[in-house]
Amino acid sequence: MVEMTAEKNAYAEAFEIIEAQAGPSWLLPIRKAAMARFADLGIPTTRHEEWKFTNVAPIRKLDFALAEVGGHGVTPDRIAPFVCDGATGGTFVFVNGHFDKGLSKTGQLPAGITVGSVAEAVSANAGLLEQHLARHATNEQDAFLALNTALMRDGLFVHVPKGLVVEQPIQAVFVTTSESDPTMAFSRNLIVADESSQVTVVEVHVGLGTIPFLASSVTEIVVGDNATVDHYRVTREGELPDNGFFVGTTHAQQGRDCNMRSFVATTGGAIVRNDATAWLGGEGSDFTINGLTMIEGRQLADNHLCIDHAVPHCTSWEYFKGVYDDDARGVFSGRINVHKDAQKTDAKQTNMSLLLSDRALVDSKPQLEIFADDVKCTHGATIGQLDDEALFYLRSRGMMREAARSLLVFGFCRESLQEIRFTPLKKQLEALVFERLPHGNVFLED
Amino acid sequence: MMGLFDNANVKTTPGKVEKQRIEIEKTKMLEIRNLHASVEGHEILRGVDLTVNAGEVHSIMGPNGSGKSTLAQVLAGRDTYEVTEGEIIYNGKNLLEMEPDERAREGVFLAFQYPVEIPGVNTNYFLRAALNAKRKHHGQDELDAMDFLSLVKEKAKTVQLNEKLLSRAINEGFSGGEKKRNEIFQMAVLEPTLAILDETDSGLDIDALRIVSEGVNQLRSPDRAFVLVTHYQRLLNYIVPDFVHVLVRGQIAKSGGKELALELEERGYAWVEGESAVAS
Ligand SMILES: Nc1ncnc2c1ncn2[C@@H]1O[C@H](COP(=O)(O)OP(=O)(O)OP(=O)(O)O)[C@@H](O)[C@H]1O
Numbered sequence: 001m002v003e004m005t006a007e008k009n010a011y012a013e014a015f016e017i018i019e020a021q022a023g024p025s026w027l028l029p030i031r032k033a034a035m036a037r038f039a040d041l042g043i044p045t046t047r048h049e050e051w052k053f054t055n056v057a058p059i060r061k062l063d064f065a066l067a068e069v070g071g072h073g074v075t076p077d078r079i080a081p082f083v084c085d086g087a088t089g090g091t092f093v094f095v096n097g098h099f100d101k102g103l104s105k106t107g108q109l110p111a112g113i114t115v116g117s118v119a120e121a122v123s124a125n126a127g128l129l130e131q132h133l134a135r136h137a138t139n140e141q142d143a144f145l146a147l148n149t150a151l152m153r154d155g156l157f158v159h160v161p162k163g164l165v166v167e168q169p170i171q172a173v174f175v176t177t178s179e180s181d182p183t184m185a186f187s188r189n190l191i192v193a194d195e196s197s198q199v200t201v202v203e204v205h206v207g208l209g210t211i212p213f214l215a216s217s218v219t220e221i222v223v224g225d226n227a228t229v230d231h232y233r234v235t236r237e238g239e240l241p242d243n244g245f246f247v248g249t250t251h252a253q254q255g256r257d258c259n260m261r262s263f264v265a266t267t268g269g270a271i272v273r274n275d276a277t278a279w280l281g282g283e284g285s286d287f288t289i290n291g292l293t294m295i296e297g298r299q300l301a302d303n304h305l306c307i308d309h310a311v312p313h314c315t316s317w318e319y320f321k322g323v324y325d326d327d328a329r330g331v332f333s334g335r336i337n338v339h340k341d342a343q344k345t346d347a348k349q350t351n352m353s354l355l356l357s358d359r360a361l362v363d364s365k366p367q368l369e370i371f372a373d374d375v376k377c378t379h380g381a382t383i384g385q386l387d388d389e390a391l392f393y394l395r396s397r398g399m400m401r402e403a404a405r406s407l408l409v410f411g412f413c414r415e416s417l418q419e420i421r422f423t424p425l426k427k428q429l430e431a432l433v434f435e436r437l438p439h440g441n442v443f444l445e446d
Numbered sequence: 447m448m449g450l451f452d453n454a455n456v457k458t459t460p461g462k463v464e465k466q467r468i469e470i471e472k473t474k475m476l477e478i479r480n481l482h483a484s485v486e487g488h489e490i491l492r493g494v495d496l497t498v499n500a501g502e503v504h505s506i507m508g509p510n511g512s513g514k515s516t517l518a519q520v521l522a523g524r525d526t527y528e529v530t531e532g533e534i535i536y537n538g539k540n541l542l543e544m545e546p547d548e549r550a551r552e553g554v555f556l557a558f559q560y561p562v563e564i565p566g567v568n569t570n571y572f573l574r575a576a577l578n579a580k581r582k583h584h585g586q587d588e589l590d591a592m593d594f595l596s597l598v599k600e601k602a603k604t605v606q607l608n609e610k611l612l613s614r615a616i617n618e619g620f621s622g623g624e625k626k627r628n629e630i631f632q633m634a635v636l637e638p639t640l641a642i643l644d645e646t647d648s649g650l651d652i653d654a655l656r657i658v659s660e661g662v663n664q665l666r667s668p669d670r671a672f673v674l675v676t677h678y679q680r681l682l683n684y685i686v687p688d689f690v691h692v693l694v695r696g697q698i699a700k701s702g703g704k705e706l707a708l709e710l711e712e713r714g715y716a717w718v719e720g721e722s723a724v725a726s
């Protein structure tokens with residue numbers, strides 16, 4: 001165990017607050033165990049294999065405190081730039097880990113679906129919650145996951161019953177505010193899609209204020225047999241480019257013949273660490289995850305993927321792209337574990353990074369652990385600058401240098417954003433990418 | 447009523463008009479003098495001299511690796527090639543001092559021997575930006591999406607290019623022939639002053655060759671010039687050149703009229719290489 005620093009005490013203090021609050025009896029032992037686990041692990045250092053390239057010393061040094069409920073000064077206007085229009089299933093806003101009804105908007109949803117806050121569901125849907133909450137994302141080596149389990153406040157709860165197809169995308173916006181002191185917030189989401197159901201959930205993470213904050217968010221997704229879940233995780237630069245520390249895990253627990261389609265977009269934050277894990281536990285299921293990172297300045301984005309092919313005949317597809325400018329750093333780690341019996345696994349992993357400056361840096365690490373013999377696993381990674389030949393081609397037609405560069409970067413990003421099925425989000429992110437580029441005479445098509 | 451033969455005008459202008467006409471006919475569009483270019487310290491062009499007047503079509507032939515593409519790329523401004531000696535004057539301006547995009551806006555166009563694929567960027571999208579950059583440069587109004595679309599429809603038809611391809615990523619998944627027709631399509635849209643076609647005919651079947659040639663012939667005009675790099679005399683049956691040059695080891699070894707192409711077709715390049723070896 002590492003030395004007991006002041007920061008650790010801050011987390012311990014926070015735990016005392018959480019512990020003192022009323023909660024279901026089954027949850028407390030889980031929280032306690034998680035807190036003990038966290039105390040054991042401590043905030044990771046770069047000596048930790050999974051944190052080798054992501055130095056979270058700034059997080060370790062800061063003394064974060066749990067933000068108070070309410071009185072946060074967040075107005076609809078202030079979050080409007082980050083909210084995606086078109087989430088017809090409703091927009092649920094969480095401020096500092098607490099559900100904020102006033103900022104949220106209800107949507108049109110079919111009968112049978114349950115959508116709301118986890119805190120409410122703990123009593124209203126006690127059975128489901130006890131069955132699933134903190135039961136699936138259980139990586140024992142992940143200190144931040146343990147911390148989230150210990151300190152989780154609230155989050156989005158979605159339950160789609162058997163056979164129900166929900167056409168209306170549901171959005172959850174997680175806002176962390178930090179106006180005077182470093183704050184921390186812990187949100188925890190649970191999505192349960194029963195057999196043959198379908199649903200789309202969008203998560204947006206953003207920080208408001210000018211003081212450093214720690215935003216921890218974990219989403220557990222239970223994909224039932226033959227169900228389809230589309231999940232988006234968007235981490236946005238808030239009012240300042242580099243005061244946000246985002247650590248999060250999205251875990252998919254998959255049954256038979258089901259589809260989990262995920263998209264991870266990161267456009268800012270001092271440090272953004274996204275762990276995406278999937279357990280393919282039923283034959284014939286597919287996990288698809290695409291990602292686009294676009295960062296600059298001294299921002300760091302780390303996408304850590306871990307997919308377990310536990311049974312035969314499953315497919316997984318990972319396609320992550322990143323654009324790094326200035327001193328930005330990117331980390332990609334893609335672990336694929338093919339278990340002993342998982343024959344006919346078909347897994348493909350691609351990571352493409354575009355460096356726009358000499359100082360930007362990317363570490364990309366595939367890790368394939370294959371214990372079955374009849375499988376197809378491929379991975380490829382490219383890290384490079386803009387293609388000179390392509391740049392010359394565009395310029396040879398008369399496009400100014402800057403415009404041609406912008407267009408190439410835009411094209412690189414757009415190719416990835418094509419994978420977003422929820423069109424309003426795709427358009428929003430396209431516009432965001434476009435705004436970041438020097439316009440030149442490039443224009444944005446409808 | 448204004449008379450067709452306004453005496454005052456006739457009196458003051460005939461000399462001037464006559465002179466202008468002669469000047470236009472003989473306008474030197476491109477003048478390459480003693481051009482040397484190298485890549486990674488390796489000299490590829492070793493003193494190229496070539497003059498192209500407005501309205502002319504020049505064909506450049508020569509064995510593999512003789513420097514034809516290098517010449518074409520140097521004209522377009524590719525900076526992988528270092529010009530170590532010589533000069534290029536284009537419409538009275540020092541071409542070598544101009545950026546590639548500035549050259550394009552001034553009317554230089556290169557149809558690439560190997561057009562690049564550019565994921566995520568569709569042809570229409572970038573071509574409109576390119577065309578508008580050029581129009582702006584010449585003080586013309588920029589085309590809006592609707593005007594551009596009708597222009598694209600018209601030009602795509604002339605090269606029989608499926609319009610659907612144009613809203614796809616540039617050259618991605620295009621067949622060889624489609625890539626070449628896309629080059630000619632872009633040329634038709636941009637209406638260059640000096641068009642350099644680097645082996646646009648290579649690998650085309652006869653139908654595609656006809657289409658490409660037709661695209662070029664439609665653009666031929668007294669104030670435009672073409673430099674056609676080709677390996678095959680066949681192209682010259684469809685686009686009849688005024689001059690044929692043979693590039694050997696980075697120098698123009700022989701120049702002649704269109705008959706020279708036929709002679710090359712029959713006898714190969716060896717005899718020219720021999721002649722130039724004797725000459726140098
Ligand atoms: N970027 C480069 N790096 C190194 N060598 C090059 C490069 N570009 C061209 N060369 C060399 O320069 C010489 C001339 O090449 P170039 O492409 O100009 O010939 P070419 O006449 O167009 O040939 P082809 O008929 O095959 O198209 C060749 O020997 C080629 O290998």
Ligand SMILES: [Mg+2]
Nearest residue numbers: 514515516559
């Ligand atoms: Mg060539």
